[in-house]
Amino acid sequence: MASLLSEEPLSLTQELDLIAFGQRLRHLRKQRGLTLSDLGERVGRAPSQLSLLENGKREPKLTLLKGLAAALNVPVEELLRRQAPNRRAQLEIALEEAQRDPLYAGLGLPRLKVSARVPNDVLEHILGLYGELRSRQARGTATPEEARAANAELRRRQRELGNYFPEIELAAAEALASVGYRAGALSQSTVQALVTHFGYTVHTAQDLPRSVRSIADTRNRRIYVKNEQLGMHTPRTILLQTIGHLALGHGKPRDFADFLRQRTEANYFAAAVLVPEKAAASFLTEAKHDRALSVEDLRDVFAVSYEMAAHRFTNLATTHLGLVCHFVRNDAGGIIYKAYENDGIVFPADEQGAIEGQRMCLQWSGRQVFLSPDRFSVFYQYSDSPTGTYFCVAHVDPSRERDFAITLGVPYKESRWFRGRETTNRTKSTCPSGECCRRPPVELAERWDGYAWPSARANSHVLAALPPGSFPGVDEADVYTFLERHA
Template sequence: MYDALTVGQRVRERRRALGLTVGELGQRIDRAASQISVIEHGRRDLRLAEIDRIARALDTTSEDLLREDSPSPRAEREIRLERAQRSPLYASLGLPTVPVRASLSNAAIDAILGLHAELERLHTERAATPEQARRANAALRGDMRARGNYYPEIEAVARELLSALGHDSGPLSQRLTGELARHLGFTLHTDAEMPAGALSITDLEGGRIFVPVTRSAATDPRTLILQALASRALGHTPPRDYAEFLRQRVEANYLTGALLIPEADAVPRIQAAKAAHELSVEDLRDAFGVGYETAAHRFTNLITRHTQIPVHFLRTHESGVLVKAYENDGAVLPRDVLGAVEGQSVCRWWSARRVFLSDDQISPYAQYTDKPSGTFWCTSHIRVSERGRFSLSLGTRFEFAKWFRGRDTTRRYTSRCPDPACCKTPPESLRTRWENRTFPAARVPDTLLHALPTGVFPGVDETDVYAFLETRTNTPLTPE
């Protein structure tokens, strides 16, 4: 494999150094001058035997012609210009190409390249739509499903960090979280004036991590700190696109969960619970002092890997809209034509929605649901946040329910979704009574007309972040 443009530039540079014309080089290798010009402009892929012939004709070696670096700064400019003019973006503009001649100044090439880079930036920014984000998220969810939501390389990082702290079992305390920050070279600071959109800010130069002052009892201060530390431990660099931003977020969240609920301590508990037919998210939550959602996510990381039990997880708003989901048990999730599940409506007969109708919303809720893809058992828990109520649901196929606490539930419903007659189409009696006799005012989602946030870190204003750090750098701070 080689780059035809770079090889062509090296042929031209060497030919000119020898004082040869394209015709004279053509005579040496029995080729027309026009063919030499095509080669020098990188418009033809050469066989290795042809490269050998050209190298001999130019008194050099094939290895020299095949070097990857550009032969000179001027050649680098010409290569970049050729690549720009051959790009799909340039072709879509309908502009004529600019011949790359010796008379074309460096300043002119730089101007063209600068304009093309700006067009490419604007085009990419315009293309970063919710559609792109949904495609990226669907692809990421596919990768998670393929690996059973288990990342051995991140588990190894967690083990190394926990070992450095001397922590081998039980919950990771606030004190040990601070010790981990110091181990990684950071001090921790709380600040009430954090820029909007930033969950935390890491000052790489000063070795400081800023987190907001949390007033909600539901917010675990360890989580924000560990997420910031996880990005440093995993060597994350500013993401190049939205897909990489999503991947980094998943990795940071995964490492955070692996630190709060260490694999070495959690797996024996899970295996013992399976042997006793008492698997539950609640026990994992209580043993490690974390929230239900963190425990449920960690459960999906470890359960398939260590017990071969496939599962699914849903986070559903009380309106029935699916916010987050994962499955490797064959549960058919609602999805759009892009393969995205976020924003889709969950069947009203699934436990994710039936739980909101339960009289007892404190005790664990469980039910069986007969679906077109089979019968599934599921347990759901309600979480209240500033954005409303959400159900957190974890389930598995019928044949694996025997290992879970709550398997003896007598609740059982039938879902025919995605058949519209299941729950999307009103019953005939209601439709006949009210069709064309009502006109509800729809609550338009705030994000309906919003563009996807731009920037390296979507939704975070870099100016605000830099200004925040500048004021904190000039003001003495007391580490928290």
Template sequence: MHTPGQHGGPGDTDPESEGDALTLGRRIRERRAQLGLTLDQLAAAVDRAPSQLSAIENGKREPRLPLLRALASALDVTVDELLLDEAPSERAALEIAVERAQRGAVFRSLGIQPIRVSKATNDETLKAILGLHQEVERLHGERAATPEEARRANTELRAEMRVAGNYYPELERAASQLLESVGYSGGPVSQQAIATVAEKLGFSLHYVANLPHSTRSVIDRRNGRIYLSSNLPSRDARAPILRAIASLVCGHEEPRNYGDFLRQRVEANYLAGAVLLPEESSVELLSAAKKERQISMEDLRDAFGVSYEMAAHRFTNLATERLDLVVHFMKAHESGTLIKAYENDGVRFPSDALGNFEGAMVCRNWTARTVFAQPDRFNPWYQYTDMAAGGTYWCTSRVEKAKEGLYSVSVGVRFEDVKWFRGRETPHRTKSFCPDDRCCRRASSDLTRKWESAAWPEAATPTSLLAALPTGTFPGVDSHEVYAFLEAQERLA
């Protein structure tokens, strides 16, 4: 089974591949200029909108192979010539370096508005910007000489997910095969069907009251048993069973590092979602909803009898590959801390200099925060947010409850894509100027003068969000407790 990050897909490129996209765009632009073609003329020649070609020339979008062939033909060059690694000129190489720097995590963390690189921008200005960025990056590197392995691995994994459009064909096929093995024919997947899947894999299910506190499930591969808690927060045990089964289906071995551990967790969650919300059935429902301009996370949730969070996350798996929509997903704690995040629509999540989202503070004006102030917890909260850092985004959000407190789950899209969603008529709208701390983090001058030397608060942020890399083969798991549990269960059998 391939791990996330090994598949190509539509959507924006990650920092590793942005140089290639920028180089390709510059080669197309330079060749177009050599032929004396306008953007509109080239767009007409390949039957595409000028805005789409502009995004390609600016390195913000990579063309699929059919379009790349059409562009090569219109520009009287070969595809291989367009895909050459080197920039078409020294000036283009300088522009690419500046553009790539401005799209990097370090530059974004500074909260500085990037400049628009145009013909009017002279070489000296570009060299100065590039030099300053390189020095800032060097200083950040010194400050983060020994960064937490967990945060770096998490950032790399998020970039890989973005490239894949958060869609993994191998996991979709594995889920489909599991469903076929139990004769699934449509509708919500029953708990009995999931138990039968486990049985066909050679495992029996055992619900116990003393499951090790640091685990969600424990598999005894020697005796063919899967142990789960008899005190699940919900009566629906399907997802925990499927996450346990995932290690068997995906052929997981003991993780060699934290990156392996994170990938295995992503695969387990993905497989659970792909089984409970089968691809073809989900796409059929979502495609019909898109046709009616009524896409709704609630409808997806209710159609398959899953949690809102699972429905929202599953939507991100299918949105880009199957619905041609770029999206973002957020899970935020009531304290404002970002717990999970995914995007391929260009929204700028708060992050550190390494590009890590989780643990950062979400702007108070974003939907993921404003939803907590709404008295109606039975209906979704819709909101438009004008971002100072780029464009307007629409989000739908709900508040859920967990043992750590309340958290919000949000799905959002760019303004131009909101036409496909229910809730687009909402009058609710805010503005965000983050990461400028004057947006929502800095108190007024009067309050600051009065309280800054007298206040001493203790943070209520969940400690798990700030934890460093746990030790052990399975990070965060007490191996002694697990082995003692299995030994005791084997004696009882």
């Protein structure tokens, strides 16, 4: 209570808080045993006018304000204090402010008029619920730290399961069986049949919001998509991802981690429909027997993007082929957007174990492919690292707004099963620790340290995670090399 009564005098020039003023006026009136009629007679105003003041519906004129102060035998400043005069008034003010909040109004509840008969504990109960409502809304927007932690936990679970989720495989197989799928690449008519099977119709809309790939109208059972292709996210894929949420019984996400889990599961479902487990496992097993495993072939047989084929390979590799592997998607600057591993390779990570937003070693195939004379051809490479030697296949996807490299890698001993194993490309990396490539060469650092002031590009990559450095998101080694070249 002390905090409620520790008040500072206010001047007449301050903005009037009508709700607090009304509560204070009512408190002082009742404290003196006056009715609205009694006070009205003293100031020459009708009781209804004073009632509007007490309810915060009308602002008093200065002359009336002075008259009220005189009638109640208090200084004008006493009426203008912003603090609630007591606990009851504090609760009523808080409830009034809550009901003006668009979040509260969005509940569609009728306005609650508080009478003297409503006990304090009821008001506290309502305000407690309102506080939890605001808290949950705030938790719905993840901080970068929360998002990175959620990604790290998801990746740990994927690693434990070999990135294979049997319940989603089963849901995809049942969906395909329901529309009579037999073999081969999924046709557009089969995708349409799946949409119909789940009770929806498809509608293209060119004015779809830029922040979404699709919108499902659950009331009218419609799915809206744009008729355009964005790399891995073709209309066919987007439709199946949307259907995945329905098939897997997803509800409104509880938090960012739940949102991430649902999105990952829906993506997995779409891939499992487009590249069915039974057919793909049979194809890959035969290719392994022929020592000709290839992401390209998997892509071509099932008519999917290279990225989806590589993703799907990681789903099936451990369970069906007995192989461990890793997957990375990065941009030309080496920034990692997606990653998975169960083969022991060590990705650069922050203190929470998050990989997204970190910069990949310059010697890894995901960056070397951008230096290749033919950057859009499949690039094969052996990479020596502190945890062993890996055989990696990298490919730049040219169908996106920005170029991204997709890398699939396996330990050296497993290279014998893959096409391209005869490559002579080989690099050595000591990342993520050591003097490999994360710091400029000593001679360049000595020459340029303190004389370079780069202006970094805005990083819009996943989770707004920036690699560490004096200028977050800037590769200092590249900056110094550039300056040396142009000095």
